[in-house]
Amino acid sequence: MARDDTSLDQETFDRVLAEEVAKGADRRVAEGRARAAALRAARAKSGEGPAATPATAPAAGDGGAPQPAAAPAAAAPAAAAPSTAAPAGGAAPAAVGVAAPAAAVAATLTAPERQAPAPTGNVPEPKRGAPEKHRLLALVPPEGIQRVEREQGDRINVWPHLLIEEFVAMMLVLGALTIFSTFVNAPLRELANPNLTPNPSKAPWYFLGLQELLRYFHPMVAGVLFAPTLVLLALAVAPFVDRNPSTKPGDRKIAITLFTMLLMFGAVLTIIGSFFRGTGYNWVWPWAQGVFFEL
């Protein structure tokens, strides 16, 4: 029977939820416990047998050999116990060995939170001359596990929430672009002629800031040292230079100011190069002499 098909016992759910909330448990924890209790109740009702308390069964056996057939639910852990003890040799000493952690478990069980026993650090050595076998059981020390600490937070399913938002954004852009492309043709001038330089000659718009910069600085400064290399490098190393861990705008006034200055600097230069430069790359006013700009 699949998990989803088991219905919850609503009565138990409500009762346990109220109890847990009254105890002061976190809402999420309370709901989880209530759901578990309701599921157990529903299974018990439908006659599946109480598979609810296997964890406490070995501890109840006082660490000794568990009585067989005490309860059907205890049968499985009982079968497991001797098999884990076998490498240590003999069932009787093993039972003693198991007793200590079991007692510890029993002690911790009285506490509200369950807890694994502390690692002993004893890694069993294989017996001399024992046949080499692959076992699907491995001892993983706690420090060997990469712990992913992620806050629960308020998380939603990507489908449908994000995917629908992305789809709408995509369709809007596609629609706008198609309409624009239907009515506005991309430029195609006459065949290239290496002997006829158009006046003015301008680079594509995203390089016009650079071209504008060349009007003011020596080419060495504007062409290579300054714009492409320096700006791209500065951007690339920004996360390693900016050691401020905060993302709040109020804490990052310097970073935001510098970046805004860079953006504005680029935008102003690009706009000047695009619209305020005419024949001979001389200054023009676009509303008076017209626009010398093509995309």
Place this chain on the structure above:
Amino acid sequence: MAKLKLPTPGEALDRVRDTEVWRSIFRPGSIFRRGYRDTSRDRALATMNNVLYHLHPVKMKRHGLKLTYTFCLGGLSFFLFILLTITGIYLMFFYRPAAELGSAAAYTDMQNIRTSVFFGDLVRNLHRWGAHLMVFSVTLHMARVFYTGSYKPPREFNWVVGVLLLFLTLGLSFTGYLLPWDQLAVWAVTVGTSLAGYSPLIAKQANFLLLGGVIVGPDTLLRWYVLHVLALPFVLVIFLSVHFWRIRKDGGISGPL
């Protein structure tokens, strides 16, 4: 005589969706499969069992939906890249990167695309305007990422990859600019590459490498065509994959502020 009973459209659709072929195509959790229920489980499966949606995690922070945080700029840049790939492939069918003196096939092909190719003009317009828009949206995306402080640890490296992607986007746009082989293209590229010609020491070599000669000529066209349709997209896709992969490995979208 028994009356022949036609299935209603709904029943017919259900029958199709019950066929083995249909169920072999749409994996469990697909919204096209019969029995999709709007449960948390099926919503998760819808993301997991689809190769495209698989780019996304199953669950995300609710604040990531906020339009005024991302403005969808990264996603739209990616969408424009897809659109440019599709329109670009269509244009490649009708374009030869040849520019011999006197008979520049590239230019006549451009004219044919505008006049005789089925939807050629529209596709070319989409390609050109989309390219300009992509340069713009990538720049804005970078600004957004900066203003939200999303380049901070653990996302430093992804920011560096992003800077590279901006550089590659500019490169793609610039190499594509030459392909029409008209006065605008050739002289814009002449001016643009002359900016690179100001490099100290290696100016001449850099320019020669870029142009495949001393001026913008037929060799430049072939060189930039290969860069535009093959080399740069290839590199861009690699870094794009790293970019997307790192978003998830670095813990999804940043924030909230």
